[in-house]
Amino acid sequence: EEIENEIKSFNASSADELEAFRVKYLGKKGVIKEMSARMKDVAPEDRKDFGQSLNALKDAVQERIDSLKEAIESQSGTESNEDLTRPSGLEQAGSRHPVTLVRNEIETIFQNIGFSIAEGPEIEDDWHNFSALNFPEEHPARDMQDTFFIEKDPDIALRTHTSSVQVRIMETQKPPIRIIAPGRVYRNEDISSRSHCIFHQVEGLYIDKGVSFADMKQTIEYFAKAFFGKTKIRLRPSYFPFTEPSAEVDVYWGLENEIDHRITKGTGWLEIMGCGMVDPNVLKASGIDPDIYSGFAFGMGIERIAMNRFQIGDIRMLFENDIRFLKQFQGAW
Numbered sequence: 001e002e003i004e005n006e007i008k009s010f011n012a013s014s015a016d017e018l019e020a021f022r023v024k025y026l027g028k029k030g031v032i033k034e035m036s037a038r039m040k041d042v043a044p045e046d047r048k049d050f051g052q053s054l055n056a057l058k059d060a061v062q063e064r065i066d067s068l069k070e071a072i073e074s075q076s077g078t079e080s081n082e083d084l085t086r087p088s089g090l091e092q093a094g095s096r097h098p099v100t101l102v103r104n105e106i107e108t109i110f111q112n113i114g115f116s117i118a119e120g121p122e123i124e125d126d127w128h129n130f131s132a133l134n135f136p137e138e139h140p141a142r143d144m145q146d147t148f149f150i151e152k153d154p155d156i157a158l159r160t161h162t163s164s165v166q167v168r169i170m171e172t173q174k175p176p177i178r179i180i181a182p183g184r185v186y187r188n189e190d191i192s193s194r195s196h197c198i199f200h201q202v203e204g205l206y207i208d209k210g211v212s213f214a215d216m217k218q219t220i221e222y223f224a225k226a227f228f229g230k231t232k233i234r235l236r237p238s239y240f241p242f243t244e245p246s247a248e249v250d251v252y253w254g255l256e257n258e259i260d261h262r263i264t265k266g267t268g269w270l271e272i273m274g275c276g277m278v279d280p281n282v283l284k285a286s287g288i289d290p291d292i293y294s295g296f297a298f299g300m301g302i303e304r305i306a307m308n309r310f311q312i313g314d315i316r317m318l319f320e321n322d323i324r325f326l327k328q329f330q331g332a333w
C-alpha cells in the first residue's frame with residue numbers, strides 16, 4: 001500500500017526523470033524484482049495474494065508512466081501533428097553563371113588533349129604581368145589608361161591578362177609544359193555594352209622541343225570545332241610583345257543554308273583569340289633555353305564567347321546578377 005501510494009503520487013517533468021522512475025520500480029534490480037525474490041519467504045497459502053499485489057503494483061507503475069509520458073510530450077511538443085509520410089518539397093537549385101558554363105566547357109575541351117589547369121594571383125607585380133613578357137618599358141599597356149595600379153615603384157597592379165600565370169609556370173616547371181590559365185583580369189577601360197573593366201580569360205601555353213606554328217593552328221582548330229561545332233578558322237597577322245609571329249584567330253560563325261548557301265544564322269567571322277609562338281625573350285626571362293625549346297601561347301576572352309553562345313547583347317548583363325537574367329541558365333549543363 002505504501003509503495004502503491006508512492007507510485008500514484010509520483011510526478012515527473014522530463015523524460016529523464018520518468019525513465020529513472022521506470023528503472024527504480026521495473027528495472028532488473030528494481031523494487032518489484034526485489035520483492036518477487038522474497039516470494040520464497042511468504043507462507044504458501046499467502047503466495048497467490050502476494051503475487052497478485054505485485055502484479056497490481058507493476059500495472060500501477062506502467063499506468064503512471066503512460067499518463068506522465070503523454071503529459072510531458074504534449075508539453076514539449078515532441079509529438080507533433082506533422083504528417084511524416086508527406087512527400088518533401090523540391091529543393092530550389094541555383095544555376096551556373098554563363099561565364100562559368102563557358103569556362104567549364106573550354107577547360108574540358110583542353111583537358112581532353114592533355115592540358116592541365118594553372119592559376120595565379122589577381123594582384124601581380126610588374127615582372128609577371130609585363131617585364132617577363134617582353135613589354136618595353138614605355139609600352140602603352142603599362143599606362144595608367146589600361147592598368148589598375150595598386151602601388152608604384154615597385155609596381156603592383158591588378159593583372160591585365162592571365163599571361164602572368166604562364167610566366168609563373170615557366171619559372172617553376174620544366175618543359176614539356178601544357179597548361180591553360182583561366183581567370184579574372186582587369187583593365188581600366190570605359191564600361192559599355194561591349195567592354196567592361198573586369199572580364200575573364202583563358203590563356204594557353206604549350207612548350208616542348210620542336211613545337212611549331214602548325215601545332216598551334218591544329219590545336220586552335222580542334223578547339224574551335226569542339227566548341228562551335230562544324231566551323232572553320234582563319235588566322236590574321238597581329239602583334240603581341242610576348243609572341244613572334246603573332247596572329248588573331250577568327251572562327252566562322254554562321255550556318256550556311258544548304259539550298260541557296262545563304263547564311264541564315266550568325267554574322268560571319270567572329271574574332272575569338274590572340275595567339276603566337278612564344279618570343280625567345282620570354283622563354284629566356286623565365287629560365288627556358290630558346291635554343292632547345294619552342295612553344296605557342298593563346299588567349300581568349302570568356303565573356304565575348306559566352307555572349308555569342310547565348311546571344312547576349314550587352315556584356316554588363318554578365319555582371320549585374322539580375323536574378324531574371326541568371327534564371328534563364330537553369331538546367332544548362
Ligand code: PHE
Pocket residue numbers: 160161162163203204240243274275276297298299300
Ligand atoms: N595576353 C593577350 C591579351 O590579353 C592574349 C594572348 C595570349 C595573345 C597569348 C597571344 C598569346 O590580349
